[in-house]
Each structure stands twice: as C-alpha cells, then as structure tokens.
Amino acid sequence: MMAHLSIRVLVIAGALLLGLSVSAVAVFVSIDCGSSESYVDDNNIRWVGDDAYIKTGENRTVENADSVRLREYRTLRVFSDKRNCYSIDVPKGERVIVRAKFHYGNYDGNSSSPVFDLQFDGNKWTIS
Numbered sequence: 373m374m375a376h377l378s379i380r381v382l383v384i385a386g387a388l389l390l391g392l393s394v395s396a397v398a399v400f401v402s403i404d405c406g407s408s409e410s411y412v413d414d415n416n417i418r419w420v421g422d423d424a425y426i427k428t429g430e431n432r433t434v435e436n437a438d439s440v441r442l443r444e445y446r447t448l449r450v451f452s453d454k455r456n457c458y459s460i461d462v463p464k465g466e467r468v469i470v471r472a473k474f475h476y477g478n479y480d481g482n483s484s485s486p487v488f489d490l491q492f493d494g495n496k497w498t499i500s
Contacts, residue, residue: 434477
C-alpha cells in the first residue's frame with residue numbers, strides 16, 4: 373500500500389525539483405511549479421507541470437518570462453492560503469530526496485523577494 377506523503381509548501385514562487393529514490397531503482401520527478409505542461413529541457417531532464425500534485429493556488433508567468441533562460445523559472449504558482457500541499461505518493465518506508473529551487477521573478481511587481489517556510493512531511497525547513 374502506498375503511503376500518502378504530503379509535502380506542505382508555503383510557496384509564493386518557485387520551481388520544485390523532487391528526486392524520489394525507490395529501492396534499487398531511482399525514480400526522479402522534476403515538477404515545474406505553475407506549469408500545466410510537460411517538456412524536456414536542454415539537459416534532457418523531463419519536467420512535468422504541477423497540476424497533478426496540487427489543487428490550490430493560481431498559475432502565473434514571471435515578469436519578462438521570455439528573457440528567463442531556464443524554462444522552469446518562467447512559471448510559478450501563487451498561494452493565498454496559509455498552507456498548501458504538494459502530494460506525492462511514495463511507497464511506505466522509502467526515503468525521499470528533495471531538492472528545491474526558487475526564483476521570484478517579480479510576478480507581483482513589488483520587486484521584493486518573499487519570505488516563506490517549507491515543511492516536508494511535518495519537518496520544518498525555514499527559508500528567509
């Protein structure tokens with residue numbers, strides 16, 4: 373039976389990259405926060421949109437998206453609620469490796485990077 377792993381994310385903007393290690397076989401998923409489509413980047417990494425992993429928030433495009441070199445930084449998801457969860461099914465007892473990257477992109481015109489917290493399955497990570 374699959375354990376339901378909730379990744380609680382208080383994210384205003386960013387690209388979320390998750391590597392999931394399953395037994396001897398490596399499963400790797402790269403989630404493009406705010407994107408609705410899948411694509412392969414210049415490094416041959418397959419990115420998927422985040423629609424299947426979260427049901428809240430609003431997708432947006434960063435300011436001057438065409439000038440942003442990395443495609444995963446061109447879109448974002450804005451959350452108005454205090455808590456938001458990316459949910460990924462992981463077999464019970466398996467370990468999860470998480471690598472998260474963030475790019476503000478001045479989507480709101482405030483020219484001020486946000487402050488937010490990250491929680492992974494109840495373990496708090498703080499970003500300021």
